[in-house]
Ligand code: NAD
């Protein structure tokens with residue numbers, strides 16, 4: 001049967017990557033209608049979709065993916081679900097794993113049930129390279145086994161297992177994307193890049209875990225969401241697809257580049273206690289995705305430069321997020337910080 005996906009339920013569409021997906025799809029596809037379902041946790045905000053306020057193709061609903069009646073009501077009127085909704089920060093998963101089990105596993109089950117009942121054409125689960133665990137050498141292929149090591153990555157792997165089971169057991173046309181560490185505008189300032197940019201702009205220390213040698217493959221959010229769209233429309237149901245650039249950058253390199261772009265001294269670098277169970281490297285093989293016609297458009301140096309510019313121009317956006325609650329989390333996560341590490 002030919003794919004005819006016109007109405008899409010985007011869960012978690014008020015968060016960082018979900019909102020970028022919504023902005024990009026509405027800009028590039030005049031036929032599409034999107035319903036966003038988002039609980040608006042600390043990480044989500046309608047402000048992230050503000051530029052689309054007058055677009056009648058977008059509907060926003062505040063609600064929880066763990067609530068079957070809300071999900072069912074919205075799922076009956078769409079052709080596909082793209083699930084971005086998740087608790088997404090590794091460090092918070094070490095402080096409160098239960099919230100991750102609830103949304104990333106149980107919430108995925110609720111969405112899968114609705115997709116099955118309403119015979120959706122596609123169910124796309126946005127997952128992560130972290131499900132492969134720490135990869136010392138070589139690159140992870142989609143056929144490799146999963147070996148998650150943090151509560152966050154374990155619950156993302158749990159969500160994936162349910163998705164695969166719904167494909168095998170019920171024939172649901174599912175897709176899984178495993179994206180690399182993503183950065184860009186509207187990212188909550190708890191993740192390394194927005195945290196380091198905004199701390200630099202506030203003249204606060206940049207807390208580098210351990211000796212800063214852990215590497216990530218930093219993927220610009222516009223490239224990540226264009227990959228997700230390719231996979232939604234062209235991917236083989238039942239399959240998983242890696243999305244990454246193939247480059248590796250260490251934590252110290254991230255800090256040095258940001259300090260240079262913000263014209264701040266390297267004395268702001270501050271080495272702190274390592275993240276427990278720190279995965280020092282992920283690396284993805286993207287040969288399965290390339291034939292679908294995707295490749296990253298932004299090199300890290302350029303992507304980081306435009307991202308720093310965005311945070312400089314949008315100070316009110318990130319200052320609101322660095323609230324009293326944020327600094328409470330910060331003190332709990334980064335123990336033993338010097339007095340000058342948080343604002344007065
Ligand atoms: P985010 O934390 O910025 O956004 C998550 C969104 O989900 C928020 O808007 C939040 O309000 C919403 N949400 C949380 N729980 C919900 C619930 N129970 N019901 C409805 N909405 C809920 O996260 P992000 O960085 O945009 O990540 C989006 C997805 O991409 C996640 O599934 C994450 O695992 C995955 N991912 C993230 C990255 C990355 O580097 N950020 C990389 C690969 C994959």
Ligand code: DAU
Pocket residue numbers: 088089090091127128129130179180181182190191192193195207208209212214215216251275279282
């Ligand atoms: O790889 C995909 C994953 O990328 C996503 O699934 C997650 O949702 C997303 O949060 C991200 O996880 P990471 O753990 O890679 O991102 P984070 O920004 O937390 O950390 C990136 C690296 O930087 C990691 O090696 C830890 C280090 N780090 C992080 C923070 C927050 C620091 O050195 N200091 C910090 O303060």
